[in-house]
Amino acid sequence: MSITGIEKLEFGVEDLPTCEKFMQDFGLQPMLQHWGEPRREFTTLSGASVVLHPKNSEVLPAAFEAGSTLRRMTWGVDSPAALAALQPRLEKMPGFRQVGEELECCDPNGMTLRFGVTALREVELPVTPINQWGDVRRIDQPSPVYAKAEPVNIGHVVFFVEDLAATEKFYCEHLGFQVSDRYIDRAVFLRTQVRGGHHNLFLLKLPNRPRGLNHVAFTVRDIHEVIGGGIAMNKENWSTFIGPGRHPISSAYFWYVNSPTGGAFEYYTNDDYLTENWQPRELEHSLVSFTEWAVEGGIDHDTRRQHKKTGAA
Structure with missing residues (x-):
């Protein structure tokens, strides 16, 4: 299939100034804003963007959960011909x-999707x-130390879903996503193309957890x-959800930071690159299968030791 990856994420937020500061601290670059325009847009090095709107903005579709959250995500396709070929698959979908030159619909989990020719x-x-x-391979050269991150691209999004089977079917049968791995009766990792990084989308079903955003990964x-x-x-002073750590399911190193936009924002690297020769695994969901190791609370900037919660001995 011709879907290349995530182009844009649009959030509806309750506290625009706080979210704007978070984006800049996270390392995303602010785009030029027009005077009086209520939205704020930020970009990765590849041109993938995060757009912040006031929660009650009329340009946003209905939210699929309460509070600040992701309201619309745009997937890129590789050509105008591919976009035209996608239209018959989407015309029967809700919404x-x-x-303009983009197509829009809703997935079975209530997330509004757009599709357009990639500009990354x-x-x-x-x-x-x-x-x-x-x-x-590194000779007469030290490893780098980064003062802050500068995200290259939006790698994947993770959703809590209520109907895992229906949502997986939509992405695989209508959009051509590939199954990379699966937690039995719990979750599925999907990638947009046969050859690519371990996942662009992770669908997770938890007992008594309604649909919503889990995190966005850069x-x-x-x-x-x-x-x-x-x-x-x-x-x-942004709090760490968990990290640093490593996921054995994808081999990726990670660090999750709680985000005022809803869910968490993740830095990650070193995920597996898969091809047509990869055989999806079916694993039991467990602490060990999901996290090889992780630091709770992150690392403190001043002490360079594990960050201690307020009041901890």
Whole structure:
């Protein structure tokens, strides 16, 4: 299928100034704003964007959960012909409409989706190699230390879902997503193309948890930028949900920061790259299968030790 990845995420938020500060502290770059325009837009190095709207903005679709949250996500496709070919698949979906040169509908979980020809740009960055036993690649060169992160792209989004089977069917049968791995009767990891990173979308069903946003994940250069970004957010007094750590299911290193937009924002790197030769695994959902290791509360900027909760001994 021709869907390339996430182009844009639009949030409806209750506290626009606080969310604006969070985005800049997180390392996203502010776009030029027009005088009097209530929305705020921020971008990654690739051009993928996060847009903040007031919660009651008339330009937003209905929310799928209460409070500040994601209201619409835009997926890119690789050509106008691919977008035209996608239209018959979407026309029977709830909420279908054509908005300029883009298509819009709702998925079975109540999230509003848009589809348009991708405008993302290729990003070439110097990435310092690592040294491993028998594979020495960094010579006469230290590993980097990052003062803060500068996200390269929006890598994936994670939703709580109420009907896992119906939502998975929509993305796989109508949009051509590929199953990467699965937690039996609990969750599925999906990628947009046969060849690509471990997942662009993760659907998670938990007992007594209604639909909603879990987190949004941003790719960074390497594990050092994951660490630098998380510590910088700690310095700005944004609380860590969990991290740093590593997911064995995708091999990715992560750091999750609680976001005033709803859910969490994640820095991550080193996820598995899959091809047509990959065989999806069916695993029991457990602490061990989801997290190899993780630091609760993050790392304190001043002490460079695990951040202690207020009142902890």
